[in-house]
Structure formats: structure tokens, C-alpha cells
Amino acid sequence: MSPKIDVAFKLNGVDVRTTVSPGMSALEMLRDELHLTGTKYGCGEGECGACTINVDGLSANACLMFAADCHGREIVTIEGLVSDPRTEALKKSFVAYGAVQCGFCTPGFVMQARNLLEKVRSPTPEQIRRGIEGNLCRCTGYKKIVEAISEAAAASS
Amino acid sequence: MDAMEKPKYDGSLIGKRIPKMDAPEKASGKTRYIHDIDLPGQLHAKILRSSEVHARIVAIDTGAARALPGVHAVITAADVPWQRPIGVAKDHLPLKGDRVRSPRDEIAAVAAESEDIAAAAVKLIKVEYEPLPIVATAEDSLKPGAALLHGEDLIVTGPDGKREVVHKASHDNVAMTFNYGQGDIPNGEAESVVVVEDVFRLHYVTHCCMGVSGVIAEFDASENLLLYSNTQVPFLHKREFAELLGMDPGRIRIIQPPIGGGFGSKLDIYPFEPIAIYLAKITHRPVKLIFSREEEFMASPTRQPVLLKMRSGCRSDGRLTFRDVETVHDNGAYTSWGATTPFVMMQTISSLYRVPNCNYRTRAIYTNNPYAGSFRGYGNLQATFAVEAHMDKLAEAIGMDPLEFRLINAQDPGEVTPQGMHFKSCGFKDCLQTAASRSDYQAKFSAARGKWNDGNPVKRGVGMASMLHVGGGAKIYPSDGCGTIIKMDDFAHITLITGASEIGQGSETVLAQLACEELGLPLSAVTVVNNDTDVKPWDVGVHASRTTFIAGNSALGAARKAKAKILAAAASKFGRPAERLDLREGCVIDKATGEKLIEIGKLIRSLHFSDKAELVMTTFYYEPPSHKQDKEFRGDVSAAYAWATQVVEIEVDTETGIVKLLKVIGAHDVGRVLNRLGIEGQIEGGVVMGQGYALTEDLIVENGVIRNPNFRDYKLVTAPEIPEIDVSFIETMDGEGPQGAKGVGEAPAICVAAAVANAIYNATGVRITALPFTPENVYRALHSNSQPPTWIAAA
Numbered sequence: 001m002s003p004k005i006d007v008a009f010k011l012n013g014v015d016v017r018t019t020v021s022p023g024m025s026a027l028e029m030l031r032d033e034l035h036l037t038g039t040k041y042g043c044g045e046g047e048c049g050a051c052t053i054n055v056d057g058l059s060a061n062a063c064l065m066f067a068a069d070c071h072g073r074e075i076v077t078i079e080g081l082v083s084d085p086r087t088e089a090l091k092k093s094f095v096a097y098g099a100v101q102c103g104f105c106t107p108g109f110v111m112q113a114r115n116l117l118e119k120v121r122s123p124t125p126e127q128i129r130r131g132i133e134g135n136l137c138r139c140t141g142y143k144k145i146v147e148a149i150s151e152a153a154a155a156s157s
Numbered sequence: 158m159d160a161m162e163k164p165k166y167d168g169s170l171i172g173k174r175i176p177k178m179d180a181p182e183k184a185s186g187k188t189r190y191i192h193d194i195d196l197p198g199q200l201h202a203k204i205l206r207s208s209e210v211h212a213r214i215v216a217i218d219t220g221a222a223r224a225l226p227g228v229h230a231v232i233t234a235a236d237v238p239w240q241r242p243i244g245v246a247k248d249h250l251p252l253k254g255d256r257v258r259s260p261r262d263e264i265a266a267v268a269a270e271s272e273d274i275a276a277a278a279v280k281l282i283k284v285e286y287e288p289l290p291i292v293a294t295a296e297d298s299l300k301p302g303a304a305l306l307h308g309e310d311l312i313v314t315g316p317d318g319k320r321e322v323v324h325k326a327s328h329d330n331v332a333m334t335f336n337y338g339q340g341d342i343p344n345g346e347a348e349s350v351v352v353v354e355d356v357f358r359l360h361y362v363t364h365c366c367m368g369v370s371g372v373i374a375e376f377d378a379s380e381n382l383l384l385y386s387n388t389q390v391p392f393l394h395k396r397e398f399a400e401l402l403g404m405d406p407g408r409i410r411i412i413q414p415p416i417g418g419g420f421g422s423k424l425d426i427y428p429f430e431p432i433a434i435y436l437a438k439i440t441h442r443p444v445k446l447i448f449s450r451e452e453e454f455m456a457s458p459t460r461q462p463v464l465l466k467m468r469s470g471c472r473s474d475g476r477l478t479f480r481d482v483e484t485v486h487d488n489g490a491y492t493s494w495g496a497t498t499p500f501v502m503m504q505t506i507s508s509l510y511r512v513p514n515c516n517y518r519t520r521a522i523y524t525n526n527p528y529a530g531s532f533r534g535y536g537n538l539q540a541t542f543a544v545e546a547h548m549d550k551l552a553e554a555i556g557m558d559p560l561e562f563r564l565i566n567a568q569d570p571g572e573v574t575p576q577g578m579h580f581k582s583c584g585f586k587d588c589l590q591t592a593a594s595r596s597d598y599q600a601k602f603s604a605a606r607g608k609w610n611d612g613n614p615v616k617r618g619v620g621m622a623s624m625l626h627v628g629g630g631a632k633i634y635p636s637d638g639c640g641t642i643i644k645m646d647d648f649a650h651i652t653l654i655t656g657a658s659e660i661g662q663g664s665e666t667v668l669a670q671l672a673c674e675e676l677g678l679p680l681s682a683v684t685v686v687n688n689d690t691d692v693k694p695w696d697v698g699v700h701a702s703r704t705t706f707i708a709g710n711s712a713l714g715a716a717r718k719a720k721a722k723i724l725a726a727a728a729s730k731f732g733r734p735a736e737r738l739d740l741r742e743g744c745v746i747d748k749a750t751g752e753k754l755i756e757i758g759k760l761i762r763s764l765h766f767s768d769k770a771e772l773v774m775t776t777f778y779y780e781p782p783s784h785k786q787d788k789e790f791r792g793d794v795s796a797a798y799a800w801a802t803q804v805v806e807i808e809v810d811t812e813t814g815i816v817k818l819l820k821v822i823g824a825h826d827v828g829r830v831l832n833r834l835g836i837e838g839q840i841e842g843g844v845v846m847g848q849g850y851a852l853t854e855d856l857i858v859e860n861g862v863i864r865n866p867n868f869r870d871y872k873l874v875t876a877p878e879i880p881e882i883d884v885s886f887i888e889t890m891d892g893e894g895p896q897g898a899k900g901v902g903e904a905p906a907i908c909v910a911a912a913v914a915n916a917i918y919n920a921t922g923v924r925i926t927a928l929p930f931t932p933e934n935v936y937r938a939l940h941s942n943s944q945p946p947t948w949i950a951a952a
């Protein structure tokens with residue numbers, strides 16, 4: 001079949017190497033090759049945010065990024081943030097504020113919210129709503145997600 | 158660490174804000190959805206769908222696909238001559254052999270080593286078609302001479318070679334009809350001082366569960382089938398799969414991994430599920446089939462589009478006299494639950510308000526369009542849209558305040574409607590008054606009307622709508638019940654095994670609360686098991702807003718039996734009557750003195766390890782006291798009914814057609830709040846789903862083809878657009894509900910579009926009777942650039 005490409009990058013703080021095909025997305029690589037399933041497929045077209053990861057300190061849709069382009073970069077997924085205080089605060093407030101129903105969108109929202117709080121320490125509700133507008137949730141109606149992010153910002157600033 | 162963590166007790170669990178028990182796993186990305194499960198040796202499946210809307214299949218060539226390395230099987234209808242039809246009317250074979258009726262139609266499927274190989278193989282399959290005329294609308298479908306979608310008997314051949322007609326030919330494209338009547342329409346008309354009539358058109362929308370559909374099928378060495386499935390009705394599907402496959406249902410096990418959203422979309426079996434099973438059977442390997450988002454848009458069900466004609470009248474004192482309704486539903490190419498939604502629509506039409514004379518006739522019409530399934534609210538959004546528009550119109554026609562007009566006609570507790578529904582608890586009038594006063598509805602309503610001609614292009618308006626929905630299950634099958642098993646271990650930890658299915662709504666937490674409340678245990682003492690048909694007792698499924706009520710009563714029943722057992726043991730141990738004892742804070746207590754007699758765990762150990770060794774393990778099956786309706790659709794179908802009123806405040810920019818939903822003020826009769834956090838989440842999520850139905854979502858179907866199968870062009874509401882939401886709970890303490898609670902899951906989505914329509918009229922003086930209220934549609938309507946929907950010519 002198609003030629004294979006070797007990629008090496010830092011994933012959640014650990015150096016990893018793997019082989020990918022040219023057309024493979026970073027999302028497919030993370031899920032199918034590296035078995036990190038916290039990053040979700042919701043659309044594959046950059047429209048839902050379920051696949052939100054962090055690449056070199058910036059928020060990115062893993063579905064829109066080629067796996068091969070991960071080479072030499074620093075990638076962080078929801079699994080890599082177990083001891084990150086900001087992420088822990090977010091997870092806690094998502095739970096406490098009822099921001100999780102089916103939960104399929106939740107890792108993407110947590111990643112996006114973390115990215116927002118890295119840039120803006122105490123965002124207004126309006127800034128939060130704008131900050132997560134690329135993430136879709138069909139269950140919650142977003143209100144509790146916005147409240148959870150506000151609370152996490154207050155708790156960690 | 159301290160030898161054992163002590164639980165914290167905070168008094169009663171009922172009505173508290175209790176975080177969802179599975180939320181920590183979900184927030185950490187650790188929850189394994191069906192997409193995240195891979196079995197050793199698993200193959201990946203892909204489906205070839207039709208490239209034509211309506212055509213005969215002349216030839217299928219799978220040679221090149223079969224020859225592709227890594228392909229284990231390619232199947233077409235010819236490979237499964239024993240396949241049987243699925244769906245509500247059994248008019249739908251999973252793999253189409255001779256004819257396709259929709260671009261979603263499944264022609265062939267591949268199982269391969271990887272998804273990529275399966276996808277490549279699908280591309281190699283060649284199909285030759287002979288096009289047939291496309292039936293693009295229900296109206297066209299009813300015209301004389303229209304192509305017939307199912308004009309021939311559907312015949313299947315059994316493994317024994319016996320031929321059987323499984324679906325009779327339809328010679329008029331009518332898939333299903335419902336007719337209901339009460340009183341006498343001409344009498345009602347004669348008593349009316351005003352009569353209003355409109356035609357309403359309700360559009361296509363789809364569920365958009367964030368997790369796409371998928372299934373994993375595997376046969377063991379003895380040919381027992383294991384399915385990982387996101388079904389909302391595992392026990393019904395066990396039986397249906399057994400029929401499809403000619404198997405003993407006892408040999409089918411369904412495991413339900415956590416689901417990325419349901420909303421009614423998973424009440425029916427869809428072709429991809431039997432197809433994965435066929436492939437697993439043929440390859441002797443586990444087969445996983447997961448949709449792409451585009452496939453999800455194309456091949457999962459829709460909310461059914463409806464054309465609805467309504468005439469209503471009232472007296473000068475405001476009392477309704479009659480309501481006469483006719484609907485045509487676009488059934489799509491095959492029949493799923495969408496065709497049966499008139500069952501719910503008629504409840505709103507006949508019984509939301511007191512209307513002595515009522516007639517309702519419906520037809521679901523075959524077309525080449527996507528077929529409609531069940532979707533949160535089940536027809537009620539459509540019916541409520543029309544009924545509430547007429548409530549406003551009639552009030553205006555007789556010069557009455559719309560709130561007052563509704564209060565005159567609203568149901569009261571104790572009412573038995575002509576349809577036979579018995580409203581034992583009913584907080585409808587409370588809902589109306591609460592929503593109106595919290596929104597200052599009447600003042601805002603009058604103020605907005607005064608500004609129609611003030612020259613300001615940006616208008617504000619308020620709109621009100623109410624709803625009635627089943628809140629105590631819905632007896633549409635002979636049983637509407639649910640079983641529970643509770644087992645208690647030696648440390649007073651309980652495993653609550655419930656028949657109920659969890660689809661994100663929080664049932665596991667509510668059931669745990671109910672059991673813990675009864676047993677005096679903390680939530681940390683419970684594990685809920687709810688996802689394996691080999692383990693859990695029977696339940697009819699998660700639909701009809703029934704789980705809190707039905708599974709809740711079932712869990713309570715099992716917990717009460719466990720409690721009785723524990724108290725009896727304590728009574729004999731301490732020589733006090735059981736009636737004097739209770740369970741609280743993990744201990745047996747004396748009710749009179751509050752004295753803690755013994756920790757529950759200790760008592761259980763003493764039971765277990767005594768010479769008459771005994772375990773605390775109980776079962777309970779709850780069947781609600783409701784009835785299947787008769788052939789005329791009369792009967793008390795639910796053990797309780799839920800009510801709500803929502804007032805919306807909107808802003809309309811008459812120069813752009815943009816409607817902004819600013820605020821939703823809801824009052825919901827939920828019986829009793831069990832988990833405040835969970836119920837708020839249901840209401841907020843439902844309101845925003847209703848907002849999408851009203852304002853942004855529109856599945857565009859042209860000549861049978863979905864034009865916008867992606868989130869770029871199919872607009873879900875995003876975070877910046879959400880309204881302010883103010884919810885009040887009306888606690889009517891239903892006598893049959895668990896701790897007084899009634900169902901709530903569907904209710905919040907039902908009235909939003911109806912209320913927005915009334916608000917647009919209040920803001921602008923223009924009544925729009927077709928959804929959705931996208932800027933283009935609203936602009937055209939405001940500038941007399943569009944025709945209101947008309948009733949179909951041929952009918």
C-alpha cells in the first residue's frame with residue numbers, strides 16, 4: 001500500500017516514535033496507532049472540537065493535522081494532563097457544575113478551556129463563550145460548561 | 158491511609174445538586190465509548206451506499222474489491238438470501254439487491270484488516286443502475302401516476318426455501334395512517350364566535366449525536382452473538398435481532414458501552430447493524446463498523462417533517478370549541494418510528510387544553526427522502542407549534558390576553574380527557590402563571606405590540622407556549638416495566654443492577670440516589686450496573702422520558718425489600734419491633750430515640766456468617782398502572798403526565814431577518830426534583846436543542862439528496878448564541894412517582910419553537926407558520942417575499 005513515514009515527537013512529555021501513512025491525521029494516529037482514545041472523532045473536518053489537542057502550546061484540531069506534521073513537535077492530549085493543576089481544576093468543576101452529560105464532547109472542551117485559561121486568566125462569561133465556540137455539545141446547552149470554566153478560572157487564579 | 162475512609166452524610170439526597178457519577182471518567186477522557194473499543198482479531202467494515210436516489214440495480218461487480226489484499230469479505234444481498242426486513246413496518250431489507258430508494262441505501266459491505274482497506278475496497282465495487290423517477294415530496298407522491306415506492310410485495314425466502322410476504326405492496330404510497338376523533342366538529346364550529354385556520358410546515362432536522370453510530374458484532378465458538386451496541390432498547394433489539402437472524406434470543410447478548418448521545422436516534426435497528434452481524438458471521442471474526450460524520454448525517458434518522466392543517470375555534474368567553482387537524486408526514490423511503498409520532502401529536506392536539514370536539518387525521522407518505530425516526534419530543538414539537546400558534550391567534554381574535562385565554566382552557570388536576578388520559582397530578586396552571594410572572598409576560602407583550610410601527614428596525618417580542626408530555630412512561634408495548642436487582646456486600650456496599658439504559662441523562666445517579674435514600678447509605682456506597690443484557694433484568698428501554706419514573710420506582714422497590722430484610726434482622730437482634738427501626742447514615746437506628754444500634758455492614762456480616770447464613774439480595778419488577786390505548790386511541794397511556802410553560806424573549810432585526818433568542822423563562826411540572834443539577838442540565842440542553850430546531854438547524858433535502866451533511870452547513874447552536882435560561886420547578890409530588898417525581902427528558906425541547914413563533918408575531922405583527930426561522934426565511938416572510946405554506950393540492 002502507501003509509503004510509510006517515520007515520525008518522532010514529544011507526546012505528553014514522553015518521546016515517541018511511530019510510523020504513519022501520508023494521509024493519516026494526527027487524530028487517527030493518536031487513537032489508532034498510539035491508543036490514546038480520550039481525543040474524540042466528532043466530524044473529521046474541524047467543525048466540532050471533539051479532537052482538540054495542544055500542539056507546541058497552541059490549541060489544534062487533531063483531525064485537521066497530518067500525523068506526519070507532528071514530527072519534532074510537542075503534543076499534549078487530555079491523557080497527558082493528569083497532574084496539571086489547571087486541568088485538574090477544570091475537570092473538577094466540569095463534574096461539580098454538571099457540565100458533563102454523555103461526555104463525548106467533554107475532553108475537547110476541557111482541552112479548549114485550558115487553552116483559553118492559559119491566555120486569559122479570568123475570562124468573562126462572554127470571553128468563555130467565544131473561547132469555546134468551536135466546540136459543539138449536543139447535550140448540555142453549554143450553560144453549565146461556561147459556568148464550570150468560570151469556576152475553574154476563579155479556583156486556579 | 159486511614160484503614161477505611163469514612164463516608165460523609167449530608168442528610169437527604171433528594172433535591173440536592175448531585176454530580177453525575179460517571180462524570181470524572183468522562184472529563185478525563187478515560188470513558189471507553191464504542192469507538193474506543195477494539196477486540197483482538199477485529200475486522201473493520203464499510204458500507205457501499207447508492208449513488209442514485211431511486212433506481213433499479215442492474216448489476217453489482219465486487220470482483221476487484223474481493224481481490225484487494227486485506228479484504229476478508231464483501232457481501233451483497235445475494236450473499237445473504239436469508240436476510241429479513243427491519244423497521245416498524247418491515248418494509249426495509251438491510252442490503253438492497255434489486256432496487257434503491259434513497260442515497261443512503263446499502264448495496265454492499267466489506268470487512269477488511271483496516272478501515273482504510275475497507276474504504277478502498279468499497280470504492281472498487283461497481284454498480285450498474287437503471288434510474289427510476291424520483292418522488293421528491295409527499296405532495297408529488299400523492300399525485301395520480303406517481304412512482305410507487307413499495308408497489309410490490311416484499312418477499313423473503315427462508316433458510317428452508319419457503320417464500321414469505323413480509324410487507325404488502327402499497328398502491329398509493331401511503332405508509333401509515335392514524336385517525337382520532339372526539340365530539341363533533343360541526344357542533345363545535347356552530348358554537349364558535351371565531352374560527353382560525355392555518356397550514357404549518359415543519360422541516361427536517363437530525364439528532365447530531367456527538368458520537369457517531371457504530372456497532373461491534375462477534376460470534377463465539379458456539380455461534381452465540383455478542384453485540385456492542387448503542388441501542389436505547391437492548392431487550393427489544395435482542396428479540397428483533399433474533400428474528401432477523403433466525404436465532405434463539407437467549408443466545409444474543411448486548412453490551413451497551415457509554416454512548417455519545419441518543420435523543421431517540423437509537424430506538425430502531427438500522428441496516429448497518431445487521432450488516433456488521435452478517436460480516437461477523439461470514440468471517441468468524443469480530444467486526445466493527447463506525448460511521449463517518451457524513452454517513453451519520455445521511456444514514457441516521459431525522460425528525461419527521463410535517464405539513465399540518467389546523468382549524469380551531471372558540472366562544473366569546475374564551476372557551477375552545479373545536480380543533481380539526483390534518484397532517485401529511487414525509488415518511489421517507491422506509492418506515493421507522495417517525496411514522497408513529499401522530500400517537501404523541503394527538504395527545505397535544507386533544508388534551509393539552511380542554512377542547513370538546515376534536516378530529517385528527519394523518520398520513521405518512523413514502524418518498525425518496527431520508528426516513529424519519531424518533532427524536533426527543535416524538536412529534537410533540539410539531540403539534541405544539543401549531544396548537545400554540547392558534548392559542549395566540551384565537552386570543553387575539555376575541556381580544557383576550559393570551560395568558561388569560563390559556564388559563565381558561567388549561568387542564569386541572571383530576572381531569573380525565575375525552576381521550577382517556579387521567580391527569581392525577583397537574584401543575585399546568587402553576588406553570589403558566591409562574592412563567593408569565595417571572596418573565597413579566599403580560600406587560601412585555603402589550604409593550605411590544607405598541608411598537609410595530611415605531612420605525613425602529615430592531616424589534617423585541619415575547620412569546621409563550623406550553624406542553625403536555627408523558628411523564629410516567631408510555632405503555633406502547635404490553636409491558637412498560639423495568640427490573641432491578643440489588644445485592645449488598647459485607648461492607649454495606651450495594652450493586653444496583655438496573656434494566657434501565659443510560660444515554661447521558663444521568664439515570665445512574667438518580668437511581669443511586671433513590672436507593673441510597675431508602676437504605677441510609679452514601680452515594681459512594683453504590684455501583685450501578687446498567688449495560689449488559691446477560692446481567693441486567695428486563696426493561697423496555699430508554700425512551701418516552703420514562704427512566705426516572707419507571708426505573709426509579711423499580712430501584713425503590715428493590716431498595717425497600719432490602720431495607721425490610723435488614724430491619725427484620727436488626728429487630729430480632731436487638732429485640733425491638735422493626736417498625737421502630739430505620740436506616741440512616743450507614744446505621745440501623747431507633748426512630749424514637751435516634752440511637753445508633755449497629756452499622757449496617759456489621760449487621761450484614763453477622764447475617765451472612767451466622768449458622769443460618771443469609772445474603773441481602775433483592776429483586777423488584779415495577780410495572781406502571783397505565784394502559785395500552787384501544788384501537789380508537791383511547792386510554793390512560795402513562796402513569797403520570799408532565800407539563801411546562803416556556804416564555805421566550807427575542808429580538809428580530811427586520812432588516813436582516815436575524816432572530817436572537819435572548820431569554821427563556823421556563824416553568825416545569827416535574828413532580829419533584831430529585832437531582833437539581835441533573836434536571837437543570839436536562840432542561841438547559843433541551844431548551845438549546847429546541848432553539849436549534851427553531852432558529853438554526855435545517856437538513857436541506859433536495860430531490861432526495863441531503864445537501865448539507867456536515868457541521869459547516871448544518872448549524873448547531875454554539876456557545877455564544879445561547880439564551881439566558883431561568884427555570885422554575887413546579888413540584889406537584891405525583892402520587893405514583895418515585896419520591897413524587899415525573900419524567901422530564903423530552904419536555905424542555907418541545908415548546909421553544911412554538912414560543913419563538915409567537916414572539917416573532919408579538920415583535921413584528923407577522924405570523925410565520927413554517928420552520929426554521931433562519932435569517933433568510935424570516936426576512937422573506939417579513940418583506941412579503943414568500944408564500945405561507947399551502948395544503949397539498951392532490952389531497
Ligand code: FES
Binds near residue numbers: 043
Ligand atoms: S473531529 Fe476534529 S473538529 Fe470534529
Ligand code: FES
Binds near residue numbers: 106138140367417661
Ligand atoms: S455532553 Fe454530550 S455532547 Fe456534550
